[in-house]
Amino acid sequence: MSFSSSTPVVSLRDVAIYQDVNTVLSSVNFDIDKGEFVYLVGRTGSGKSSLLKTLYGDLPLQTGVGHIADFKLSKLPRKQVPYLRRKIGIVFQDFQLLFDRTVAENLAFVLKATGWKDKSKRKQRITEVLMRVGLDAAANKLPHQLSGGEQQRIVVARALLNEPVILLADEPTGNLDPIVADGIMQLFNEINNSGTAVLMATHNYEIINRYPHRVLKCENGKVLDSKVEDFNLTTGY
Numbered sequence: 001m002s003f004s005s006s007t008p009v010v011s012l013r014d015v016a017i018y019q020d021v022n023t024v025l026s027s028v029n030f031d032i033d034k035g036e037f038v039y040l041v042g043r044t045g046s047g048k049s050s051l052l053k054t055l056y057g058d059l060p061l062q063t064g065v066g067h068i069a070d071f072k073l074s075k076l077p078r079k080q081v082p083y084l085r086r087k088i089g090i091v092f093q094d095f096q097l098l099f100d101r102t103v104a105e106n107l108a109f110v111l112k113a114t115g116w117k118d119k120s121k122r123k124q125r126i127t128e129v130l131m132r133v134g135l136d137a138a139a140n141k142l143p144h145q146l147s148g149g150e151q152q153r154i155v156v157a158r159a160l161l162n163e164p165v166i167l168l169a170d171e172p173t174g175n176l177d178p179i180v181a182d183g184i185m186q187l188f189n190e191i192n193n194s195g196t197a198v199l200m201a202t203h204n205y206e207i208i209n210r211y212p213h214r215v216l217k218c219e220n221g222k223v224l225d226s227k228v229e230d231f232n233l234t235t236g237y
Ligand SMILES: Nc1ncnc2c1ncn2[C@@H]1O[C@H](COP(=O)(O)OP(=O)(O)OP(=O)(O)O)[C@@H](O)[C@H]1O
Pocket: 019, 020, 024, 042, 043, 044, 045, 046, 047, 048, 049, 050, 051, 218
């Protein structure tokens, strides 16, 4: 099946991104197609998180034109943000699991907040996403009874609850040992192979070399795109 003729999942045209009065990135232009896997790299402070935050409606888009999952990012009303977030899965340090609730309760919390009223449907969906990440036995555990890698899998399961068209992930392998990180990458690749686009910020070049995909690089206030130009991945590190 070819996705080339369909609307991209993400589209940014002449976008600038600010933090306070500072311009973090300018002249940002790229699309992400349905089912694409894209890495986002760049030095600390180069703007990766700011770019991802713009895409999930946490930083308002003030300059340029942006779309994600059929939502227009400029002048996006605050009350639209929860609807936008149902269409995208977020794997971010800022979105931790609730540590006083079981895994199933964590997932049910999100489903209830996103309009799933039927308890048996919620239960079924929770079982499905836990199977998907290989942790169906963990439903009744508390997060602290799981390893760091297992907790990250639950975060990924939570991001999948509403069948997002794209997963946005900020350093999802950050605090994990190499073998566990590799397992998380395999999970991301499986999710991607079933049609979900992925935009993943990472500092881990071993992972990029092992699982090569298109790369966007934040550098000197711009976003370079491996699809458009050759650049040395490791320059500046
Ligand atoms: N909440 C904020 N308020 C003001 N400035 C911020 C805020 N968050 C980030 N910045 C600044 O914006 C710039 C880009 O930061 P950002 O977090 O997007 O970079 P990053 O590439 O994600 O870095 P890292 O790899 O460390 O996560 C930096 O100069 C940072 O200091």
